[in-house]
Every structure is written in structure tokens, then in C-alpha cells.
Amino acid sequence: QVQLAESGGGLVQPGGSLRLSCVASGFTLDYHGIGWFRQAPGKEREGVACVSSSDTSTYYADSVKGRFTGSRDNAKNTAYLQMNSLKPEDTAVYYCALVLYCSAHGWSRREDYNYWGQGTQVTVSS
Numbered sequence: 001q002v003q004l005a006e007s008g009g010g011l012v013q014p015g016g017s018l019r020l021s022c023v024a025s026g027f028t029l030d031y032h033g034i035g036w037f038r039q040a041p042g043k044e045r046e047g048v049a050c051v052s053s054s055d056t057s058t059y060y061a062d063s064v065k066g067r068f069t070g071s072r073d074n075a076k077n078t079a080y081l082q083m084n085s086l087k088p089e090d091t092a093v094y095y096c097a098l099v100l101y102c103s104a105h106g107w108s109r110r111e112d113y114n115y116w117g118q119g120t121q122v123t124v125s126s
Helices: none
Strands: 003-007 010-012 018-025 033-039 046-051 058-060 068-073 078-083 092-099 120-124
Touching: 003 092, 018 033, 018 092, 018 120, 033 068, 033 078, 046 068, 046 078, 058 068, 078 092
Parallel strands: 010 120
Antiparallel strands: 003 018, 018 078, 033 046, 033 092, 046 058, 068 078, 092 120
């Protein structure tokens, strides 16, 4: 049974940092891309980053470039999203999701992702 489980969310002040984890079970993460998405109240789910299977290419939304870093440890079957310089507008539920590969021009297409985690809440507030 394929499962993805996010953790690491919480309440942080503006300018702070969090690291999200996404643990995969029921399959080997090695040959898949991992996407990170977020959904704020009243808004559509949007792509944040996509980490390629070999960890050689990672794509980011413009809104998080230079602040967020996606990575993975295939030996632990785990992906990470390091979030620095957090802003109130980063507040959302964050999800990880599985994709065959991260496409340079289409990595944020939700319909290409076939498994999703349950999400973890990130709140940025003073």
C-alpha cells in the first residue's frame, strides 16, 4: 500500500524556519519525483517545489525561490522541504505527492501526481 506521510509543520514567527519531512512507505522512492504543494484557506492548491528522483534537479515556485530548498534521502525513503525566511503568506497546509518525474515546464500540474500525503499545517504568525 503506497503511503506518504508529512510531518514537521507548526507555528513559527515571520523570518523563522521549518523543515518538513515526507516519509514514503509501500514503495521505493528512488525512481520517483516528489512534489510539494500547499493550500491556503479559500485558495487552490499550488505547487511549491518538485525534487527529481536523482536529486539533481529541483524546481520551485517563484514565490519561494531562494527561501525553500527541496531535498531527499533515498536511503531513508524520505523527502524534505527546508523553509527559511518564512512569511505570513506561506501559511497553508503543505502536502507531498508522488510523480513519475519532475517536468521542467509542467512540474506543478496537480493531475500528474498520483499519490498524496494527508498534509501538515504551517502557520506563520507573530
